[in-house]
């Protein structure tokens with residue numbers, strides 16, 4: 001009798017497998033490179049996946065099929081295919097795949113960025129957009145930004161007096177970290193217990209989130225590999241440190257109810273159901289998950305954007321001269337610099353757009369997942385396929401951008417193209433339902449910092465270095481910062 005059960009079970013599972021295989025065979029998947037057993041196309045990713053995928057898409061097409069371990073992936077690489085994913089089929093392509101370590105660090109996907117498309121995500125994203133990232137709130141954080149930028153300017157002045165190098169990667173992370181901690185956590189980093197530890201915690205978190213995680217691609221054995229490489233224990237270590245940081249900040253808020261104007265205060269209100277938004281029961285883990293998004297979304301992105309702008313300017317003396325002349329002309333009779341001055345700085349706006357074109361910080365955005373079987377451009381995209389949007393390929397496509405490797409802000413003079421998610425040729429913040437909700441908050445700091453740096457100081461490369469020696473290589477992780485830190489000497493001017 002038991003043998004009969006075994007035979008019936010065997011026939012049942014075998015027929016499911018055969019039916020699945022037959023279905024796959026009849027599917028019209030997008031073209032892609034041949035796959036190796038077990039690893040699929042993982043060996044073709046290299047250390048800079050956005051560049052490798054761009055090369056492969058030149059051969060296999062704008063919608064390309066690959067397999068990474070067990071994960072079937074489709075890569076979209078032109079404005080047309082990306083528009084299909086982010087606009088036409090946005091609702092079916094806007095989920096996120098389950099990623100092992102982001103899931104752990106976000107308290108079980110209780111955040112916005114890594115959470116799958118679900119009632120929770122819709123609810124929390126709506127609240128974030130109408131409460132956290134509104135123009136009014138961006139304005140309400142203005143004072144924190146102005147004070148922190150002023151203190152950064154003082155530091156640069158001191159460096160200029162002693163002709164010391166300013167390490168942009170490091171110092172700008174400190175600046176955006178201080179602003180984020182004030183607006184998000186109501187904490188003044190300077191002099192606080194966290195001043196010396198937070199950088200390590202943030203950096204560790206970014207490293208874990210940006211690392212290749214075998215667990216995402218190989219069931220069971222992947223977990224083992226991550227334990228051997230140390231990724232698993234590193235994740236646990238940063239999770240504990242981050243959790244302690246959040247607990248400390250929340251405790252400080254609970255003890256002092258007069259703090260009303262920062263993001264934790266708002267999230268605690270949501271826990272107490274005082275915001276009147278939706279029916280979702282918000283818990284402490286949701287609060288912490290969203291705080292994590294604020295930290296990872298707010299610190300690296302703005303800091304690295306400013307670093308990349310300054311890198312391109314120092315490598316292009318003609319552009320530096322022109323943009324400084326504009327900034328000085330517009331600001332010269334004003335009492336103080338404010339972020340809205342950007343509205344009159346047409347050339348600086350072009351410089352920023354050109355920088356975000358050449359060095360966008362998330363070259364592949366954040367991976368998406370198809371939530372049902374789809375047909376895009378005549379090809380089948382089965383449910384659960386990961387979808388990578390290769391914005392980097394679009395930004396470097398010579399059919400869209402003439403001389404795409406060259407830094408030419410003037411190219412935007414006769415192009416009415418902005419980065420706000422409607423032009424599919426320029427998508428540094430993504431587009432559609434998953435588009436970055438923190439764009440205005442991040443760019444307010446980018447604008448204020450740049451105007452100050454360009455108005456008040458001239459900039460020199462270290463002795464022996466020439467503009468043509470400036471290194472433009474990016475590294476790859478969750479974001480793509482400049483690989484070799486930018487170090488410049490500030491020079492005091494009549495405007496300092």
Ligand code: HEM
Pocket residue numbers: 112113114125293294295297298299301302305361362365366367428429430431433434435436437438439441442443446
């Ligand atoms: C210059 C600054 C910034 C850049 C370049 C940037 C870029 C991006 C990009 C490319 C995405 C992925 C979009 C996608 O997957 O389609 C994203 C998502 C996100 N960003 Fe930003 N970001 C910036 C600033 C910020 C700031 C300041 C915050 C918050 C304080 C923030 C919070 C988020 C969140 C929560 C998401 C996930 C959205 C979702 O999945 O629904 N970002 N950002």
